[in-house]
Amino acid sequence: MSASHDESEQDKTRKRVWILTRHYPPDVGALSYRLKHLAETLAEDYEVTVLTAQPNRYEGATKAPAIERQENLTIRRISSVQLLQSRGKVGRLLTELLGALWMSLVALRHRGKMDIVFASTPPFFYGLPGLVVKRFGRRPLVLDLRDLWLDWAEETGLLRNPLLAGSMRFLERSIIRSADHLTLATEGFRDLLLERHGTDPACATVVFNGLDKVLIPEHVEPAAPRDEGAPLQVLYAGNLGPSQSLVGILGGMLASLEKxxxxxxxxxxxxxxxxxxxxxxHPRFKVLPHTSREELARMCRETDAFLLHLAALDVYRHTVPSKLFEYAAYERPILCGVSGEARKICERHAACFTFDSDDAASFASAMDRLCGGEPADNARMERADQTEILRASRAPIWRKVFASLS
Incomplete structure (x- = not known):
């Protein structure tokens, strides 16, 4: 029997996995890159289809091919329309809802081609296509939860109407309880959802945001001692939204940068x-657009320290930013303005100069300590070996989750 015939027979026995997501490359961001890694990992053992929207996360995004085909991997992009010209909260919310409903209809039409469905959030409403295929197509559903959007919306006052909040909590419960397996970004998420929804612990797996394989350093030289007066480069790479809240901590500091x-x-x-x-x-403060992952890896190698910050919200005590693992892999100090689980991971894996979230004075104090050459705040704490961060690979965990459904 020929090798080509064997391969053809193997293709026929492959399970068909559909990944439903709002964002996928060439859309930029940690979510897009993470799902690309998932699709390529699963394509080693499954026939994978990604159903996603046209690039839309940031203004200026360019249209991508409606269909792309690679070995055991097909990417289908459906049109997404900005409902309102304003990119304000209401416009984005309505756009996300209509986009999720449209994807639900498209996914339902293709349900006969699916054996397992993987639905990823955020955005919040993009759990809805997974729920629809589960209910009407009766396919096993893996639900990927990377944030607690409703908790954030209620805490920030975005969701004030009790009727609307109750309706969205009902939708959230329906989506979560319909899933055959949950993959969650942090231990904190897992604990909360087990408590709220009575989820079977065996069906809830923590998959840390982990490392983008492009950014994994092949070899990292420890930071050399700086000569007095030598430039000290601090790098932040990521979203620039209210969740990261950089304006609050950097605004006042830039006025006194001569310090x-x-x-x-x-x-x-x-x-x-x-x-x-x-x-x-200010000549020593630069804001640059998104760059390629390869160029970002080069900049990470050349920087002296990283900045990590989330707004002072209780929901972020359970959040671990993707960039934390990437920063820690380069063995550089981190100006650490996060709390809860993220701060514990940061202190375990990096030299931390900690400050309180949304506190400009606390941030300036941390910068004083960094620029003054003082020891890191956790210098006396036991630190994990860097190889533990480099082993934060998602692929083996994903394979185990999907094997349990196959």
């Missing part, structure tokens, strides 16, 4: 606060 003559700050990314950050004028 740290060696300091250079580079911000890379896009989001709602980008224009305000770009408006800050």
């Amino acid at each position: 740290w003559p060696a300091l250079r700050i580079t911000i890379i990314g896009d989001g709602a606060q980008r224009d305000e950050l770009s408006g800050a004028s």
Whole structure:
């Protein structure tokens, strides 16, 4: 029997996995890159189809091919329309809802081609296509939850109407309880959902955001001691929205940047606060657009320290930003403005100069300690070996989850 015949027979026995997601490359961001890694990992053992929207996360996104085919992997992109010209909260919310409903209809039409469905959030409403295929197509559903959006919406006051909040909580419960397996971003998420929804612990797996394989350093040289007066480069790379809240901590500090003559700050990314950050004028402060992952890896190797920050919200005590693992892999100090689970991971894996979220004075104090060459705040704490961060690979965990459904 020929090898080509064997391969053909193997293809016929492959389970068919559909990944339903709002964002996928060439859309930029940690979510897109993470799902690309998932699709390529699963394509080693399954016939994979990604159903996604046209690139839309940031203004200026260009249209991608409606269908792309690779070995054991097909990417289908459906049109997404910005409902309102304003990119404000209401416009985005309505756009996400209509986009999720449209994807639900498209997915339902293809349900006969699916053996397992994987639905990823955020955005919140994109759990809905998974629920629809589960209910009407009766296919096993893996639900991927990377944030607690409803908790955030209620805590920030975005969701004030009790009737609307109750309706969305009902939808959330329906989506979560319909899943055959949950993959969750943090231990904190897992504990909360087990308590709220009575989920079987065996059906809830923590898959940390982990490392993008492009950004895994082949070899990292420990930071060399700095000569007095030598430039000190601090890098932030990621979203520039209210969740990251960089305007609050950087705004006042830039006015007194002369206090740290060696300091250079580079911000890379896009989001709602980008224009305000770009408006800050100082020769030692730069705001750059998203760059390629390869170029970002080069900049990570060359920086002296990283900035990590989330807004001072209780929901973020259970959040671990994707960039934390990437920063820690480069063995550079981290200006650490996060709390809860993220701070514990940061202190275990990196030299941390900690400060309180949304506290400009606390941030300035941490910068004083960094620029002054003081020991890291966790210098006396036991630290994990860097190989533990480099082993934060998602692929083996995903394979185990999907094997349990196959």
